[in-house]
Amino acid sequence: MATASVGSTVNLAETLGVSNVGSYTASLACTAGGSPLTVTGNTITMPNAAVTCTFTNTGVTNAVTVIKDLAGFNDPGLFNLLVNGTVVAPNVGDGGQGTSGNDQRRHHGNGDGNRGNRHHSRQLHVIARLRSGGLPLTVPANSRCRRRPSPARSPIRG
């Protein structure tokens, strides 16, 4: 355990690993004898009490938006849009969208309710790590995810 002379300047530092994948915001907080201690530029003036300091790194996250875009013909089908296995927009049609951590979605075009064909719902899985820099990010934020149904498939019955 490190010790420091009372009244002296103590420098606190951290160096992130060169092979780290995530991006982080960092903060430093210290207590002395259980009370908050002033930290200035990662340095403290040693008080006459035991000091505990903590560097906290918080992973930077960003939202991933998935948009359903049906191209080519008038498909009444409904789709569940998922991010990392979590449904962000259930039963949406053309133009439907969902955002991770956000329940907002919109319906228009052929997204006409359930239409009695829930078994027809397809799931669009997006493999994406929500941490910035947390590869792999198969579908980056703000990209459009498009599924083009095969024109030769059988009609869907309700």
Place this chain on the structure above:
Amino acid sequence: MPAAGVTCTFTNTRLTNSVTLTKSWVSAVPGDTTALVISGDQVTNAAGPGH
């Protein structure tokens, strides 16, 4: 006073206290690391970089 030269010394020992540096991760990517360092002219027994 003895029949000899006398030398007296006041000794002031500077107070010290412990400094502990810890790490907290929030929403971290598994496997990511960091090295922690405590330094200063009046710091002793600072352990090597920890993760």
